[in-house]
Amino acid sequence: xxxxxxxxxxxxxxxxxxxxxxxxxxxxxxxxxxxxxxxxxxxxxxxxxxxxxxxxxxxxxxxxxxxxxxxxxxxxxxxxxxxxxxxxxxxxxxxxxxxxxxxxxxxxxxxxxxxxxxxxxxxxxxxxxxxxxxxxxxxxxxxxxxxxxxxxxxxxxxxxxxxxxxxxxxxxxxxxxxxxxxxxxxxxxxxxxxxxxxxxxxxxxxxxxxxxxxxxxxxxxxxxxxxxxxxxxxxxxxxxxxxxxxxxxxxxxxxxxxxxxxxxxxxxxxxxxxxxxxxxxxxxxxxxxxxxxxxxxxxxxxxxxxxxxxxxxxxxxxxxxxxxxxxxxxxxxxxxxxxxxxxxxxxxxxxxxxxxxxxxxxxxxxxx
Amino acid sequence: xxxxxxxxxxxxxxxxxxxxxxxxxxxxxxxxxxxxxxxxxxxxxxxxxxxxxxxxxxxxxxxxxxxxxxxxxxxxxxxxxxxxxxxxxxxxxxxxxxxxxxxxxxxxxxxxxxxxxxxxxxxxxxxxxxxxxxxxxxxxxxxxxxxxxxxxxxxxxxxxxxxxxxxxxxxxxxxxxxxxxxxxxxxxxxxxxxxxxxxxxxxxxxxxxxxxxxxxxxxxxxxxxxxxxxxxxxxxxxxxxxxxxxxxxxxxxxxxxxxxxxxxxxxxxxxxxxxxxxxxxxxxxxxxxxxxxxxxxxxxxxxxxxxxxxxxxxxxxxxxxxxxxxxxxxxxxxxxxxxxxxxxxxxxxxxxxxxxxxxxxxxxxxxxxxxxxxxxxxxxxxxxxxxxxxxxxxxxxxxxxxxxxx
Numbered sequence: 001x002x003x004x005x006x007x008x009x010x011x012x013x014x015x016x017x018x019x020x021x022x023x024x025x026x027x028x029x030x031x032x033x034x035x036x037x038x039x040x041x042x043x044x045x046x047x048x049x050x051x052x053x054x055x056x057x058x059x060x061x062x063x064x065x066x067x068x069x070x071x072x073x074x075x076x077x078x079x080x081x082x083x084x085x086x087x088x089x090x091x092x093x094x095x096x097x098x099x100x101x102x103x104x105x106x107x108x109x110x111x112x113x114x115x116x117x118x119x120x121x122x123x124x125x126x127x128x129x130x131x132x133x134x135x136x137x138x139x140x141x142x143x144x145x146x147x148x149x150x151x152x153x154x155x156x157x158x159x160x161x162x163x164x165x166x167x168x169x170x171x172x173x174x175x176x177x178x179x180x181x182x183x184x185x186x187x188x189x190x191x192x193x194x195x196x197x198x199x200x201x202x203x204x205x206x207x208x209x210x211x212x213x214x215x216x217x218x219x220x221x222x223x224x225x226x227x228x229x230x231x232x233x234x235x236x237x238x239x240x241x242x243x244x245x246x247x248x249x250x251x252x253x254x255x256x257x258x259x260x261x262x263x264x265x266x267x268x269x270x271x272x273x274x275x276x277x278x279x280x281x282x283x284x285x286x287x288x289x290x291x292x293x294x295x296x297x298x299x300x301x302x303x304x305x306x307x308x309x310x311x312x313x314x315x316x317x318x319x320x321x322x323x324x325x326x327x328x329x330x331x332x333x334x335x336x337x338x339x340x341x342x343x344x345x346x347x348x349x350x351x352x353x354x355x356x357x358x359x360x361x362x363x364x365x366x367x368x
Numbered sequence: 369x370x371x372x373x374x375x376x377x378x379x380x381x382x383x384x385x386x387x388x389x390x391x392x393x394x395x396x397x398x399x400x401x402x403x404x405x406x407x408x409x410x411x412x413x414x415x416x417x418x419x420x421x422x423x424x425x426x427x428x429x430x431x432x433x434x435x436x437x438x439x440x441x442x443x444x445x446x447x448x449x450x451x452x453x454x455x456x457x458x459x460x461x462x463x464x465x466x467x468x469x470x471x472x473x474x475x476x477x478x479x480x481x482x483x484x485x486x487x488x489x490x491x492x493x494x495x496x497x498x499x500x501x502x503x504x505x506x507x508x509x510x511x512x513x514x515x516x517x518x519x520x521x522x523x524x525x526x527x528x529x530x531x532x533x534x535x536x537x538x539x540x541x542x543x544x545x546x547x548x549x550x551x552x553x554x555x556x557x558x559x560x561x562x563x564x565x566x567x568x569x570x571x572x573x574x575x576x577x578x579x580x581x582x583x584x585x586x587x588x589x590x591x592x593x594x595x596x597x598x599x600x601x602x603x604x605x606x607x608x609x610x611x612x613x614x615x616x617x618x619x620x621x622x623x624x625x626x627x628x629x630x631x632x633x634x635x636x637x638x639x640x641x642x643x644x645x646x647x648x649x650x651x652x653x654x655x656x657x658x659x660x661x662x663x664x665x666x667x668x669x670x671x672x673x674x675x676x677x678x679x680x681x682x683x684x685x686x687x688x689x690x691x692x693x694x695x696x697x698x699x700x701x702x703x704x705x706x707x708x709x710x711x712x713x714x715x716x717x718x719x720x721x722x723x724x725x726x727x728x729x730x731x732x733x734x735x736x737x738x739x740x741x742x743x744x745x746x747x748x749x750x751x752x753x754x755x756x757x758x759x760x761x762x763x764x765x766x767x768x769x770x771x772x773x774x
Contacts, residue, residue: 050498105628111510112481113532122490122568134575138633138761140568141479142511142532147762150630156640159628159764160540161532163481163512171529178547182651184626202498203489203506245527247473247519254468255525355516357528 005273008239008364009177010231012187013092013224015084016330019055019217019317022065023087028334030316037217037316042076048198050205055217055318056196066152073135074148077114077195080220081145082152085189089153092224093234094187098154100230105157105185106146107176109168109192111322113142113161116197145193157185166285167245167351168192169221169325170359174243176225186230191222191326196318209354214288217318221326236366237333238347241272243361250356261299261350261358268348269303272362276304279362280344281335283328284312285351287319296352309344311335325351325359332363377549378773380615381460381603382711383452383560387423387596388697390433391455395708396715400746402726404697406582406594411484412567419579422565423596423699437521443482443508446517448562448599448704453518456558456601460615464522470555473526474518475544476601477537477561478703479761481511481530484566514562518601526554535665535700536758537561538600538707539766543624545604546768560601563702570595576634578669583700585666585673585693585725586741588732592669596699600707602714607773618714619770622753623652629763636672636759641679644765648755649683652769658753659689659769661722663709665757666693667700676757677735690749692742696727706758710768713754717772721746 016023019037020030029035038058041049062071062079065086074082094100112118117139124132138144143161150159158179164171169192176190196218204216225240244267248260255263269275282300286292300307313331314320320327332347344365351359384391387405388398398405405423414420430439430447437450453474457464480486485508492500515528531537531544538561545557563569573579578592610617625648629637649656665676680688694712695701701708712723728743751772758766 048497110532111512112486113511115486118486118568119490119493121572122487123494125567125571126491126494132575134577137572137575140572141534141761142481143534143760143762143764144633146533147628147633147764150628150763151633154630156628156630158626159533159630159762160626161534163478163510163530163532164515164528165510165512168512171527174527175529175544178544179626182547199490199493199498202493202501203509206498206501206503207506208503209507245473245529246525247516247528248525249516249520249523252520252523254523260525353512355513357512357516 006242006271008241009180010226010228010236011223011238011240012226012231012234012236013088014237014330014333015087016221017057017080017084018219019057021058022060022083024330024334027330028337031331031334045198050202052201052205053215054196055215057219073133075114075117075139077193078145078148081149081193084220084222085149085153088189088222088224100187101154102156103186104155105159105179105188106149106155107160107162107172107188107190108146109162109172109322110145111163111165111168113144114139114195115200116195119199164357165353165355166321166324167353167357167359168322170243170351170361171245173240173361174245177240177243180225180227187224187226189222190225191220192323193220194218194321194323209290210288211290215318217320219320219323221323221330223329238363238365241362241364242268244268245359248356248358257352257356257358258295258299261352262302264358265303265360268360268362274346278346279304279308279348281347282308282310283332283347283349284310285324285328287314289354292352296350325349329363336365374552375550376607377546377604377621378607378610379602379618379714380605380610381456382714383456383459383601384711385425385428385448385451385599386698387425392459392711399694399697399712399723400721402724402745406699411565417574419581421581421594423594424565425597434521437517442517443485444564445478445482445562446513449476449514450517450521452560452599452601453558454521456603457522460603467556468523471526472524472554472556473528474515474558475529475531475541476514476518477531477533477541478511478514479534479563480569482509483569484564485509487566487568518558533764534760535702536706536760536764536766537703539758539768542602542710542768543626543766546621549604549606557604558601559604560707561703562599563597563704565595565597582727583668583695584727585668585696586731586735587728588730590668590670590673593667594699596701598701598704600704600711602710617773619717620773622654622769622771624648624768625651626766633762636675637763638675638678641675641765642682644767645679645683648767648769654753654769656684659755660751661689661716661754662691663713663756664691664693665759666695668695688739690722690740690742692723692725694723696725706756709756713756713770717751717754717770720748720750722749
């Protein structure tokens with residue numbers, strides 16, 4: 001296998017919809033302890049959520065971001081995706097460049113698409129009196145959010161939907177990086193989306209995988225990944241040095257998930273031309289799954305020795321599952337915004353799922 | 369930012385679980401004979417629907433194929449995925465220990481992941497809310513388990529990622545795997561897809577009015593799709609490695625093109641399909657006139673077939689190569705569809721035949737004259753370069769190009 005160092009990809013924008021509200025500044029304020037996350041679910045969900053701690057995206061009107069026309073049959077998850085994309089586009093610039101839009105792709109992490117929309121379709125079988133609008137059927141398909149992001153923004157580059165549980169966003173970043181490297185797009189809106197519908201919350205509640213103090217979250221974070229050659233004088237928030245993903249089935253005793261994570265991190269560092277000592281900040285992924293924090297910490301100690309400064313965005317937002325890796329990246333960008341923490345240059349972001357999937361990527365702060 | 373190819377990538381193993389055959393040889397024989405896998409739906413009560421056919425895999429026994437996975441712990445799509453992967457690895461005659469010790473992973477495409485599992489949970493939700501959800505189904509439902517099933521069955525530690533790019537997803541996985549192997553990011557890779565027939569998939573396509581009893585691509589009387597299921601997996605290996613170990617090489621992956629209509633979620637767009645074909649040719653380093661056959665997306669809906677043929681005419685002018693749709697036999701296997709198309713492209717190159725559009729009675733005159741849609745059964749043909757189409761909801765177009773290795 002190759003060990004050559006790859007060229008970085010520029011991250012020129014970031015849009016976030018989270019329990020902190022809309023925007024990277026809102027996430028920063030939450031991480032700085034200036035605000036509190038929203039815990040109030042939409043009225044129609046409040047009575048059917050399980051007894052679990054939740055962090056919910058506050059009521060943000062999609063129409064305020066994309067206009068009212070044509071939004072009525074979209075589902076809530078698509079709304080998250082469209083708002084995060086619009087915010088990301090606003091920060092990245094180039095919104096008026098039609099030629100660039102035609103070369104812009106999407107790589108979106110989501111493990112099951114909109115579970116709410118799937119259940120809505122299925123419910124029409126058992127409760128036909130409720131009535132179902134056929135034009136909502138596309139919402140139930142896994143790639144509906146990525147497809148709608150393209151439709152609403154005229155992004156004609158590669159359009160991909162990546163499912164990898166907690167590592168979905170890392171897989172999306174890895175895919176985006178590859179797509180840019182081989183010219184399937186020169187810019188990719190890449191991230192992850194998760195909607196904590198009552199159906200999903202009950203699924204987690206009954207999964208038997210959560211700790212007593214687990215907190216579930218939701219939202220969407222989109223990064224704008226670009227070929228550095230086309231960025232020009234637009235700002236670069238960070239550089240994506242690499243993204244690696246592995247799978248270490250816990251039933252396969254040959255390599256434990258912790259050792260697998262360590263191997264994957266070590267490979268990422270090698271491929272990025274760095275050593276363990278270069279990592280200044282770790283943005284951790286493990287949240288409310290039994291044993292996950294121990295595995296992640298042990299794996300990181302194996303790879304890095306001493307743990308550098310750690311950031312766990314799920315403490316503030318709850319576990320955002322498919323969106324978690326992208327949220328962790330957004331947390332790094334929020335932390336570094338306005339020149340804060342200038343001594344931190346390299347941030348490692350890690351993800352791991354209960355099935356043994358692990359992922360990691362490296363962000364580098366651009367030199368001033 | 370594009371980089372030169374460093375390694376040539378070939379297909380040396382094919383795994384198929386389909387309604388017309390389990391294993392690549394039975395599958396290929398059925399395709400050549402124009403055999404149909406469409407039958408009355410047996411996996412759910414379809415009596416309430418106007419159209420009651422599907423392409424179900426009737427005689428699938430995962431326990432007879434799988435070596436490591438307990439089928440009970442996985443959904444039907446995961447069973448399809450892992451079984452197809454096991455068959456592909458056996459077909460490749462690659463040493464399983466070498467595979468486990470290498471940097472090898474999988475990408476599996478799908479439209480609905482585990483729709484039967486999801487549907488079972490959704491039914492509970494509709495009847496009694498979440499109180500009766502069980503950990504088994506909840507743990508089995510996530511779509512990423514399709515690629516996870518492949519890696520767990522084969523003991524692979526490379527990435528396991530599921531592509532939810534619906535009906536073109538297998539072509540996405542193949543393109544991605546090709547990139548990983550050609551650059552050395554992966555030593556080997558398994559790419560494919562899986563989907564299951566389910567009541568809600570059938571319902572959804574019924575609601576938008578494109579379900580038919582018979583899938584008749586390019587026919588005057590075509591009226592829509594038949595939902596179908598299956599699993600497919602393609603083993604990708606560097607050419608040099610395959611030659612060194614004396615492997616049978618089906619075909620070389622020459623390149624792929626991907627883009628997005630970005631106009632409408634369900635209506636295909638001729639202009640972007642045209643440019644997807646052109647970018648696939650460019651990526652593969654081939655000229656349009658070198659293409660000997662097109663394995664069509666060919667869903668049998670009036671709009672989709674018309675758009676696909678119009679795009680082919682835009683690219684090939686008056687010299688459109690033979691185009692056929694194996695969905696005429698399989699139905700629409702969704703996430704597995706373009707993977708099964710890739711398999712038949714590889715076999716067509718290897719054996720020298722044009723796969724048929726088995727159900728074609730009368731070519732639609734509106735599609736224009738002068739195109740061989742290969743009606744009925746396969747025809748012998750000497751093929752060197754072929755292309756395989758996959759288009760999807762969301763306007764996710766993906767086209768792969770395969771060449772014969774001489």
